[in-house]
């Protein structure tokens with residue numbers, strides 16, 4: 001089943017043998033020297049914060065590799081942590097003064113990203129068998145720290161994570177701040193003590209679910225009777241803000257709303273576009289025969305919906321040829337609109353082609369800040385590794401600690417290998433190291449995240465070009481796929497983004513994200529008509545499964561407000 005799924009979603013190129021011969025792996029000293037020269041200087045900004053090396057970090061012997069930075073690799077190649085090295089939570093983030101280790105943030109982040117799609121045991125580092133997040137990688141050298149082993153309890157952490165999900169909304173940038181904040185300070189809800197169970201609820205530590213006996217020194221607040229004691233006559237009367245109620249007694253909202261199908265989410269997301277459009281169209285054609293003026297007005301409406309002049313004209317031309325001088329209903333227009341949009345989108349609705357004769361197949365993911373690169377990488381990794389492929393994720397977004405950590409969580413969740421480097425390090429150097437490592441490990445697919453950048457930031461765009469150049473020197477065909485993510489809520493600006501990223505990074509395919517939100521998906525039609533770039537997938541939610549192969553007709557129906 002997994003194989004048939006991946007065949008539906010991806011295609012695997014059968015590169016002829018002679019093709020491989022023309023692209024030998026450039027292992028020669030000259031190639032390496034050329035790449036090394038390319039990668040100088042390594043750091044874009046000497047002033048950027050560089051934190052202590054994490055314990056789980058491993059110097060990768062890249063035999064002349066250019067980065068020279070300490071690179072964290074998690075997965076098969078991760079080194080065992082040692083006790084006498086300083087531990088860190090994030091690559092490049094010094095956690096030595098954090099106090100209580102906010103492990104919950106890792107868990108809550110994973111859970112928040114995951115939604116309810118995966119069972120708790122699928123969160124590596126939480127389940128005892130997960131083990132991807134090493135003790136060292138999650139613990140801090142504070143006495144109060146909760147080690148990975150302590151947290152690897154079967155039940156408590158899962159409960160703690162569920163609770164933390166509601167309390168710890170810090171994502172992305174917020175997560176960085178939260179990581180630097182002692183977890184206790186984040187507590188807002190009343191301390192809940194369970195006299196029967198003798199443990200402090202995980203939520204009291206900002207979501208870290210730590211059994212009381214797991215700490216060397218029990219927190220002062222946890223002076224509740226132990227499990228064996230049970231409630232006694234001497235039990236103190238707790239002041240306001242405390243409760244002896246068992247957590248189970250709390251009216252926790254457990255009824256999850258029925259999950260919509262992805263098409264329903266797509267339709268809901270595009271409802272703004274479609275209902276506005278169909279409403280206006282219906283109003284336009286009420287008791288009017290189709291004439292030049294109505295055609296012109298219709299064309300304006302279609303252009304306002306971001307569909308682009310070309311597609312708007314196709315629709316009005318077809319409508320005119322079928323119904324000129326006759327009565328026209330809103331349904332007539334929706335039907336023609338859907339058919340014409342389908343014609344525009346069908347040629348670009350293509351599967352992402354993987355050339356597994358060339359390992360690793362390198363996918364570079366680019367796009368403007370917040371368009372969903374990291375999340376999409378996680379979703380792709382889940383599909384690929386779930387189909388038995390060996391996947392490595394590289395945290396080339398060296399600007400944001402939270403982005404590095406976010407990708408690491410996705411790697412853990414999807415069973416992918418992970419390679420990251422210091423905050424502020426050279427992204428091209430990381431790309432080089434990642435490629436070498438993925439090749440050495442015989443990874444099938446290497447997916448490289450990059451920092452979000454506005455298309456008008458020339459120095460950042462130059463950095464992106466450099467990443468492409470470096471990969472290209474290691475393998476003339478790499479990056480084999482350059483994926484650009486587009487935020488469906490953006491509208492017209494997305495066209496601009498494609499134009500510029502295409503020139504700079506050689507974008508070879510698109511993924512439109514956030515089509516479940518308040519999307520303005522019309523622009524994808526205009527982009528397809530103009531650039532004719534493949535659209536591989538659409539994002540219809542934040543969960544791991546919320547990535548669907550792009551289907552032209554589904555999308556057209558959703559925009560035209562037709563039911564499936």
Ligand SMILES: Nc1nc2c(ncn2[C@@H]2O[C@H](COP(=O)(O)OP(=O)(O)OP(=O)(O)O)[C@@H](O)[C@H]2O)c(=O)[nH]1
Nearest residue numbers: 369370371372373374375452513514539540541542
């Ligand atoms: N609703 C919805 N949210 C999404 C989707 N894809 C991504 N997101 C959310 O969009 C936000 C930004 O996503 P990221 O993956 O961090 O975006 P990014 O491009 O890596 O961001 P930068 O690192 O800042 O460039 C996160 O909150 C994601 O959960 C989607 O398809 N639907």
